[in-house]
Amino acid sequence: MQQVARAIYLVQAGEVVTVEIEATKVGNFASLVIDGTSVPAINTAPLTFQFPVTVGPGQTHFGMVQCFFPQAAPDDAKFQVFVSGSAGGGRFEGSDIEKTDPTDARGIEFRRI
Amino acid sequence: MIKLQRALCVFLFIASAHTLWGQACYMDAPPVLSTTIRAQAMEIAANPATRDGSEHYNELILYTFAHAVASDAAVGKLRGVEFAAATAQTDKQVSSGALSSGSTSLLEKPNFSNLLGFAIEHGAVTKTIDGTTLKLSTSPYAFVAAANGDTSTTYHDYEFFTRLGLAANFRINDQNNVLASATRKQLAQWSARFRLTQDHSARSSDFQNFWNNNIKARLEAVPVVLTTQLNQLFNGNPPLEQLRRSQETAYLQAIKNEVAKGSPSATQIERVISCFLEPIKDQIRKGIIVLSEGERQRFTQQFIPDLQQAQLTAAEGRKEAEDYIAALQQRGEATFAYTNYRVENGSDYSDLQMLFERKAFLPMKIVANAGVSIYNKPNVALNQQRARQYSVALSFEGKGGRSPFLTNVLDKSPITYAFSGRYDRMPENRHRADRKADIAQAQFRLEIPIQTGLSIPLSITYANATDLIKEHQVRGNFGFTLDTDKLMALARMLGATK
Numbered sequence: 209m210q211q212v213a214r215a216i217y218l219v220q221a222g223e224v225v226t227v228e229i230e231a232t233k234v235g236n237f238a239s240l241v242i243d244g245t246s247v248p249a250i251n252t253a254p255l256t257f258q259f260p261v262t263v264g265p266g267q268t269h270f271g272m273v274q275c276f277f278p279q280a281a282p283d284d285a286k287f288q289v290f291v292s293g294s295a296g297g298g299r300f301e302g303s304d305i306e307k308t309d310p311t312d313a314r315g316i317e318f319r320r321i
Numbered sequence: 322m323i324k325l326q327r328a329l330c331v332f333l334f335i336a337s338a339h340t341l342w343g344q345a346c347y348m349d350a351p352p353v354l355s356t357t358i359r360a361q362a363m364e365i366a367a368n369p370a371t372r373d374g375s376e377h378y379n380e381l382i383l384y385t386f387a388h389a390v391a392s393d394a395a396v397g398k399l400r401g402v403e404f405a406a407a408t409a410q411t412d413k414q415v416s417s418g419a420l421s422s423g424s425t426s427l428l429e430k431p432n433f434s435n436l437l438g439f440a441i442e443h444g445a446v447t448k449t450i451d452g453t454t455l456k457l458s459t460s461p462y463a464f465v466a467a468a469n470g471d472t473s474t475t476y477h478d479y480e481f482f483t484r485l486g487l488a489a490n491f492r493i494n495d496q497n498n499v500l501a502s503a504t505r506k507q508l509a510q511w512s513a514r515f516r517l518t519q520d521h522s523a524r525s526s527d528f529q530n531f532w533n534n535n536i537k538a539r540l541e542a543v544p545v546v547l548t549t550q551l552n553q554l555f556n557g558n559p560p561l562e563q564l565r566r567s568q569e570t571a572y573l574q575a576i577k578n579e580v581a582k583g584s585p586s587a588t589q590i591e592r593v594i595s596c597f598l599e600p601i602k603d604q605i606r607k608g609i610i611v612l613s614e615g616e617r618q619r620f621t622q623q624f625i626p627d628l629q630q631a632q633l634t635a636a637e638g639r640k641e642a643e644d645y646i647a648a649l650q651q652r653g654e655a656t657f658a659y660t661n662y663r664v665e666n667g668s669d670y671s672d673l674q675m676l677f678e679r680k681a682f683l684p685m686k687i688v689a690n691a692g693v694s695i696y697n698k699p700n701v702a703l704n705q706q707r708a709r710q711y712s713v714a715l716s717f718e719g720k721g722g723r724s725p726f727l728t729n730v731l732d733k734s735p736i737t738y739a740f741s742g743r744y745d746r747m748p749e750n751r752h753r754a755d756r757k758a759d760i761a762q763a764q765f766r767l768e769i770p771i772q773t774g775l776s777i778p779l780s781i782t783y784a785n786a787t788d789l790i791k792e793h794q795v796r797g798n799f800g801f802t803l804d805t806d807k808l809m810a811l812a813r814m815l816g817a818t819k
Contacts, residue, residue: 213573215375231473235524237532239541244549246541253474266559268566270379270551272544276536276639278523278646303376309367310360310402313544314376319566 209293211300215316217291219269223261224294225318229273230254234285234307237276242269261320269318277307289314346596351393354384356401358598362591365576369585374576374594378569379551385598386554387625389605390617395625400632448500454509455499458488476524484516492665512660514676521649531645539638542631550624554616564610572597651686653679658692669697670709681717690714704749710788716741724770734770741766747788757786774804 209225210218219225227247229238231254240247240257247257263269275287289302303314350358361377388396445467446459462482469475476483489511491502519525555562572594579585579593604610660672674692681687691713699705721736741764750756766780779799786792 213375214371214373215378216569233471234473235476235529235532236473237529237537239537239544241541241544241548243552244545246538246545253477254472263556266562267556268551268562270548270555272548274540274544276532276540276642278528279643280523280646280650301371303373304368304371306368309364310404311357311364311377315379315547317375317379 209291209295209297209300211291211298212319214301214303215314217293217300217316217318218321219261219293219318220295220321221261221265225259225261225269226292226294227257227271227273227316228254228290228292229257229275230288230290232284232286232288234277234281234287237278238287239274240271241274242271261318263320265320267320269320271316271318273302273305273314273316275305275312277312281307283308289316291316345592347599347602349393350595350598351384351388351396351399352401353396353399354381354388354598355595356404357381357384358594359404359587359591360402362587362589362594365580365590366585366587369580374573374590375569378572379565380547381594381598382565382568382601383547383550383554383624385602386605386612387620389602390612391621391625395621398629399625400629400636450493450499453493455491455493455502456488457491457503458486460486473524477526480520480524480526483520486514488512488514508663510660510662512658514656514658517655517657518653521652521654523646523649525649528642528646528649532642535645536638536642539634539641542634542638543628546624546627546631550619553619558613558616561610561612568601651680653677661697668700668703668705670694671697672710674712685717685719688716688718704751704753706748708748710748711746712743714741714743724776726769726771727773729773732770732773734773734776736770737768739766740764745788750788755791756789757791759785760788761785768802776802776804778802 209220209223212218217225227240229236229240231238236252236255238255239249242259247259250256250258259269261269273287273289277285284307286304286306288304290299291302292299302316305312305314347355347358357377357380361374361381364376365372365374384396384399387399445464446457447463449456449458460482462479462485465479465482466475489503490509491504491507492509493499493502494507495501519527521527555565575593575597576590579590601610605612654677656676658672658674658676660674661669662672663669672692672694674690677687677689679687693711694709695707696705696709699707699709716739718737718739721738723733724736727734741762743762743764745760745762747756747758747760750758762782762784764780764782766778768776768778770776777799780797782796782798784794784796787794
């Protein structure tokens with residue numbers, strides 16, 4: 209896996225992508241949707257999602273991380289996104305999501321090489 | 322391929338021209354697009370180190386495509402990003418304790434979760450200065466969080482430690498070096514609090530389960546619609562996907578260039594993004610970027626109606642989540658508090674109290690304290706017995722509307738008020754002509770926010786006597802309360818919206 213931008217990653221065929229979402233000062237109120245389908249979490253400490261790359265060359269897995277900040281959460285509550293792949297390349301840090309941000313979702317895309 | 326390259330060249334020229342001339346672009350963007358552009362710009366301006374514009378690119382592209390192929394009326398029905406901030410918390414006890422001489426409150430609140438928040442924000446221990454008193458407070462959880470980070474995992478593993486809070490007050494003898502007063506000699510009081518009831522906060526396992534079972538799927542509705550459309554449109558049309566990728570590269574570079582100029586404002590970034598997207602809309606409308614009839618119909622007949630419905634579903638989910646949290650917090654909280662007072666030129670004593678808080682009737686909540694004070698070593702010469710004081714207190718607290726004095730529209734801080742009564746029985750005052758053993762107090766308290774983070778608490782108190790004087794009195798107190806959390810939150814928001 210290679211990181212092109214905060215929310216853009218290059219992946220290989222069959223590679224298993226792992227997305228971890230670490231919640232600070234807020235509960236595990238986050239989820240991952242890829243190509244219209246909710247990805248079930250495989251772990252909650254931290255919240256972890258996995259899916260295999262199944263698209264063809266030149267195609268993309270389109271994803272979105274959706275979070276929720278209760279009003280009672282402190283203003284410095286945040287979610288941090290970490291991405292890695294089974295083919296190596298490292299563990300990358302995605303865009304963070306803070307309570308004071310206007311939006312509580314982030315797009316994320318995985319481009320098949 | 323040639324057509325695509327030509328389209329890209331035309332597009333880049335138009336985008337560059339707009340940016341060079343500094344014109345505002347895309348003035349007719351529908352709310353769902355204009356507010357997402359604004360949101361993306363604000364998020365980059367707030368923290369360009371961790372955001373680069375790729376976060377919302379695909380959303381922006383979809384909304385631009387939708388605007389290009391559908392009527393303004395249809396796209397106009399989609400909800401935009403709502404820019405709102407909540408700075409309306411009122412249950413934070415930032416003033417001095419109930420027994421402090423300058424206090425405007427007769428009761429102490431059992432909820433010290435905000436105190437815990439302070440402790441974590443500033444490290445394992447929190448320091449506050451109230452006049453001539455230095456207050457240090459902490460909890461076992463604060464130490465764990467300081468070491469491991471206050472993550473959801475830490476909270477889940479060590480939630481029990483949030484039940485206990487510890488604090489110590491010291492008499493300050495050097496205002497220039499207040500921490501030097503944190504010595505045993507200067508110790509005025511120390512206290513421990515233990516929450517007896519379950520965690521009813523938004524981080525509780527109760528709410529986590531509710532979110533997992535009832536809210537999560539509803540909030541996913543919008544991402545499901547967006548990523549479904551992205552997948553069908555771009556993975557089903559390789560040239561279009563190629564164009565999307567090349568445009569994304571150019572878009573990210575344009576933002577990077579703007580950020581490289583140094584501390585760009587949200588408005589500057591917003592102009593870059595809108596100037597980038599408008600030509601795409603124009604090229605679709607002119608047929609330079611080609612969409613098939615099926616792709617156009619999918620926007621108008623599937624994507625827009627589905628997204629509209631998904632936005633409603635998500636909004637209902639958010640409201641239901643907040644309603645559940647509010648219901649959780651109305652279940653009531655009970656805390657046991659122990660305080661050890663070290664009295665200069667007097668007898669040390671300990672105070673044991675049960676504190677209880679729960680909703681009464683809208684918009685009021687009830688706070689009740691009951692306790693007993695005991696002398697550590699009663700001085701018989703001063704008529705002291707083991708029991709120093711018995712006390713009960715009851716308060717009804719409520720919120721009014723938003724303070725009319727607030728000038729910032731983002732600040733929703735309400736006026737708060739409380740009617741309180743307190744009864745103290747002091748056995749050592751019996752049979753003394755100059756003292757009264759039964760002391761009753763009634764108080765009305767009002768707190769009015771006058772500026773963000775700054776409020777004026779006012780109180781008027783009637784007492785039939787004090788513990789030292791057998792005379793009834795009417796006492797007025799007022800002061801200023803500074804809430805640095807609200808000030809910092811507002812500063813962040815204003816910084817991002819410049």
